Amino acid sequence: MRDEIRNLLRELPRMDDLLALPWTGEYERVLGRAAVRNAFAEAIGEVRSALREGSAASCDPGAIAERARRELEERIRPSLRRVLNATGVVVHTNLGRSRLAPSAVAAAGEAATCACNLEYDLGRGDRGHRNDHVEWLLRQTTGADAALAVNNNAAAVLLCLSALARGREVIVSRGEQVEIGGSFRIPDVLAYSGARQIEVGTTNRTRRSDYEAALTPDTAMILKVHPSNYRIVGFCESASREELAALARERDLILVEDLGSGLLVDPGVPELRGEPTVRECLEAGVDLVTFSGDKLLGGPQIGVVAGRSQLLDRLRRDPLLRAFRVDKMTLAAFEATLRLYLAGREGEIPALAALRVRPERLEERARRMAADLGPLLPGVEIRVLPCEDAVGGGAFPAVPLPGWCVALGAPGLSAGTLARRLREGEPPLLAGAEEDRIRVHLRSLFEEEDPLAEAALVAALRGDGGRD
């Protein structure tokens, strides 16, 4: 037996022979010679270990080369790349959240390619601050006295807690002890900041008196948290911003609200009511509001703290700020996005445009897509159906948006198989599924992307889009 294995091991191909295969050049040019060599070494290594363990494995050079080639093929395309979002979720965290407006893309490109006055004050001819490029715009668009941009909203919350409540107590309602997803959990962030969390109320009901009863000389802050992607409905109650603001003022505490999505204006969609804008929170007396730049606001990944300038000065002095500072491309894109709000042109921001698009327009696109696909996909059942879309990004979780989709199903092809073929296509397309059909939601696709989606569907349904 051992001799047999030894003989088999001797049959394994030699590295030099593998590297001399004619197809390796293409991969070497993109990935470098070392990566190609490593892929072969791994493929040989796998066969060698299998043989040593006594399992069956082919020593055929062709099979080993093919294994390496599959691995290299996976690596040759960019890992982070475009996908078609046909899920109907407008701000989809796993699909990169907001898509930027053209002016924001242009600004980011210029900041990336040219030298820029990122931290240079052109008026004074001296060192400046990167935050200055967006602070005035944030004050205009939110009504805040001052504002500070950091890497993301998680950083904004952590910075507030660390700079204003480290070593002291922060009161949070039990109904707002939420996990946002991606491991952002309010209790954990609080613990990490060095502040002590005091929970008050119950899951469904918390009143001003609950906060009041928990106050001690050590209390520094009341933290209000947007519950984002879930809702407590039915027998529930929470203290209003005005009540909490009054309490904070009376007792000399800081009221901070983690607003999550960061609406700057009313989205202007009849279904979307009830989410406060940043301005409304500040007007209700909240001292500091934190929010994301890439959710409903429709900009790049960023976090903002907006509110009273005296408190923001304390944040500016916290050493964490250095670790959370915003990159120049992001800052440029954010400035350009805010300028669209200032000019009343926020309808040009893709996230808002996708929320505002009228259902009739979505239906038209769905019908056109179905009409295009029909002749190309004989035997495939294609239907145009109303559907429910979602805002995403933790905003309006309980409010479905009326949308339209194209539902496709083919006999003998499960929705799972079809979804996998679509994921493996180029560009990959992500759609909804229901029973044995997949559903292509039009709202989360750009209209210009409809032809690409059609091509992806044709490839997947004809079977030449995947390996089955």
Ligand SMILES: *Cc1c(COP(=O)(O)O)cnc(C)c1O
């Ligand atoms: C999304 C969200 C966060 C995290 O924001 P990021 O910008 O992703 O860091 C924090 N709090 C709430 C309430 C949120 O909705």
